[in-house]
Amino acid sequence: MATLGDIGVAAAINILSALAFLVAFAILRLQPFNDRVYFPKWYLRGLRSSPVRSGAFAGKFVNLDFRSYMKFLKWMPDALKMPEPELIDHAGLDSAVYLRIYLLGLKVFVPITFLAFAILVPVNWTNATLEGSNVTFSNIDKLSISNVPNKSQRFWTHLIMAYAFSFWTCYMLYKEYEIVASMRLHFLASEHRRPDQFTVLVRNVPPDPDESVSELVEHFFLVNHPDHYLTHQVVYNANKLAKLVKKKKSMHNWLDYYKLKQERSPDPSKRPTKKTGFLGLWGKRVDSVEYYTSEIEKLSAEEAAERERIIGNPKSIMPVAFVSFKTRWGAAVCAQTQQSRNPTLWLTEWAPEPRDVYWPNLAIPYVSLAVRRLIVAVAFFFLTFFFMIPIAFVQSLANIEGIEKAAPFLKKLIEVKIIKSFIQGFLPGIALKIFLILLPTILMIMSKIEGFIALSALERRSASKYYIFLLINVFLGSIITGTAFQQLNSFIHQSANDIPKTIGVSIPMKATFFITYIMVDGWAGVAGEILRLKPLIIYHLKNFFLVKTEKDREEAMDPGSIGFDSAEPQIQLYFLLGLVYAVVTPILLPFIVVFFGLAFLVFRHQIINVYNQEYESGAAFWPDVHGRIITAMIISQLLLLGLLSTKEAAQSSPLLIVLPVLTIWFHLFCKGRFEPAFIRFPLEEAMRKDILERAKDPNFNLKAYLLNAYIHPVFKDREDDDGSSIHEDFEQDTVLVPTKRQSRKNTPLPSKYGGSSSPSSLPDVQEKP
Structure with missing residues (x-):
């Protein structure tokens, strides 16, 4: 079990790592040859050009202005200078509201931390219960509720603080929900014209023997929406074509690489060669340039044939269409109402914006979605269940006695104080971080299999899975397996009736493990995010081997995005840990506060200068954020109730039953008060925006604007055969x-x-x- 000294060693390692990352970033960002790595967003918007350095040749690559190094930490105040309205215009509402999650964490936990340290820490510390028990503990556990004796009147303090913390969290949640809902409505009202404002996605179009899908869609909407229907775009199953286009692009990259290699060769007459087998490890050796030129010609022929097959084959048209209307009001009515007496046909929903569409999943038959989601749910259950094995392994690392029994020959080495502190204070956190690296990718693949048709929906669904996984495995799994390892001796020498009490006492003691994880993931991990080591290396490799033009250089940049599917559940884990341990082990709270403060600073810088969001959902994810924090509150209240029951606090425990009930009522109240703004678009707002737009630009050709908005990307490089758009006579x-x-x-x-x-x-x- 980690002691205060072990935590100190872990803190030193992670603080030094974080400082090293931040200093390295502050220096690397000043170098001209790294400018596109650390400021790609400005390049993509055409607002920044490569730094021009006069003087020596080295000045083109290295910043020789030593005065600039005196202000190498200037990025910190710069990241905080941009006001929120300007940030929304610059990066979008999704990015601005995402940052508000970190701000919410600070608003919730800073006052709770001060209150907990002023009241709860003295109450817990001024006892000697653990010293007189046979439970394995460390000095840091004396600051937890475990150090309060059974049936003590001091539990009234924990009860009052639980109510105070819950009411404060609910108050901040309400205020934040109100602000974000207002921001969303204002954003939608003031937003520029976008295709998705006029477009509805229609799914499960019924088959008809007399009409094609396109004719049937047109007929249906001309009959049922005669005054508002404008045009539509059917969806083709172009997945095979998309794979050919992707493969052809990869071949072009290799061809450019070998041509550049030949140009840079000291002997231009010597042509590069490669083997045609797997990964170039075996097979016939051929001329690389000729080989890739030939492969590209073959793929071009396949691509043209596949393109013609798709256009000419009615079976390539899916029973799905993007239907556009003359007004936002007409689109809102269609998207938010039932279209047919059969509720399973002509299903309508707001179309994602064109950037947000995940085209491969539009080809999935609607009837198969339920089966797909059932299969994924079963697979997710088994993934969650079997991941308990690595979680148990991680917890075994925190138990020195277990390691010594498993590997007796390491006993002398492990007993060295600095190594023991490293193992107990740092190794479990980094091991858990490593085991979780591939998980978001696996969960995203599972979400794609489920058939969601928008990137935003995929990320939200994947985030939900990741949060459930973290809740069950990282939080509950770590507590259960960690307690089993730590208190194994107690379990063996006590009756079965006493085991729940031992677990109840041990839950607060797992705070030490979570502290080490917060420092690894929330301190060093966040600081490592700003360094962008992987994009930095990949950019320079591409720049050296593939880049020939400015367009190539732009494509070599990898600005990335927020990564909502993995980042938001991690934040929610910190909310959960903070709310659970605020009352039982307050020593964890300062580590949470440091995380939220550092993450807010780092991600604000990244959103301003680096990340280029793939889509804009208008902060549609906020109800999920609110719901997960509510879930964390209820879990914290139930665990505290169980903990006080094991501590035989008979007088105070029953009063805690009211708290989860009040929290659920608060959630339902907020759901009814604010959630409609994130699900439906008010007809009043739609009509107002339509009237203002018609008054401002009465002759705008909306049909021409929407004509190619929802064409599959693989068809967008084709020229429009019509040559011009025809104005619709309304x-x-x-x-x-x-x-x-x-x-x-x-x-x-x-x-x-x-x-x-x-x-x-x-x-x-x-x-x-």
Whole structure:
């Protein structure tokens, strides 16, 4: 079990690591040849160019202005200078609201930390319960609730603090929810015109023997939305074509690499060669340039044939379409209402913005989604269950006695004080961090299999899985397995009835493990994020081997994004740890506060200068953030209730039952008060924005604007055969629905002015272009 000295060693290692990362970043960011690595966002926006250094050749690569090194920490105040409205314009609402999660952590935990250290730490410290027990403990555990004797009146203090902490957290959650909801509505109201504001995604279009999907969609919406339907775009299954395009792009990169290699060779007549086998390890040796040129020609032919097959084959058209309307109001009505008497057909939802669409999943049949999600749920259950094995291994590292029994020959080495402190104070945290590295990628693959069609939805779904995983394995798993390892001797020599009490006493003691994990992941890990070591290396490798033009150099930059699917659940783990241990082991709180402060500074800098978000959801993720913090509160309250029960606090324990009930009521209140702003778009706002836009730009050609917005990316490089867009005449008195349906061939379209129309035997009339 980690002692105060072990925590000190771990703190020293992680503080030095964090400082080393921050200093290295502060120096590397000043070098001209790293400018595109540390400021890619400004380059992508065309607001920054490569630094021009006069003088020696070395000045093009190394900053020789020694005065600039005197201000190498200037990035810290610079990261805080940009006001929030400007940050929203610069990086989007998603990024600005994401930063507010860290601010919320500071608002919640800074007052709680002061209050806990002023009241709870003295109450816990001024006891000697652990010294008189047979429980394994360290000096740091004397600051926890475990050091308070059973049936003590001092538990009233913990009860009152639990209520105070919960009420303060709820108050801050309410205020933050109110602010973010207001920010979202203001953002949507003031946002520039975007295709998704006018577009609805329609799924599960029913098959029809007389009409194609495109004709059926047009017919349905001309009948049911006659005054607002504008145009639509059917979805093609172009997944195979997309793979060919991706493979061709990779071949082009290799061709550029070998051509550049030949140009830079001292002997230009000597042509580069490669083996055609797996990874170039075996096979026939061929001329590299000729080989990749030939492969590209073959892929180009395959690509052209596949493109023609998709366009010419009706089976390539999926029962999915992006339907656009003349007004936001019309789109809002369609997206938020049931379209058919059969609730499983003509399913509508707001279309993601074009950048947000995950095209491969649009080709998945809607009927298979339920089966896919069931299979993924079962796979996730087994993944979570079997991951208990590495969690148990990590906890065994924190138990010196267990290591000595497993490897007796290491006993003398382990007993060296500095090595023992390293093993108990640093190794468990870094081991857990390593085991979790691949997990977000695995969970994202599982979310893609489930069939979500937007990148934002994929990230939110993956984040939900990751949070559940961290809750069950990292939090509960570490407590259970860690307690089993630490108190094994007690379990053996006591009756079964006393085991729950031992576990109850031991839960606060696991704070030492979580402290080491916070320092590894939340201190050194966050500081390592700003250094961007991996993108730095990859950029310079690409720059040396592949870059020939400015466009190549721009593509070599890897700005990345926030990574909501992995970053937000990690933040929620810190909320959970802070709320659970605020009452039982307050010594953990300062480590949480340092994390939130450092992370806010680092990620604000990254969002301003580095990250280039792939999409903008208008902070649609905030209800998930709020819900997970509420979950953490309820877990903390239930664990405290169980802990006080094992401590035989009969008078104070029953009063804690009210707290989870009040927290759930608060969550339902906030859900009803604020969540609609994140799910539905008010018709009032839609109409107001439509009126203002028509008054400002009455002649805007909306159909031309929306015409190619939702075309699959692999088709976007094709020229539009029409050559120009035709302005839609909105003032038609009577238009008949274009259809090839035999049974309802002449369905009339009602006039937008409300005139009656009766069925007639008029011939087919196509929509007037």
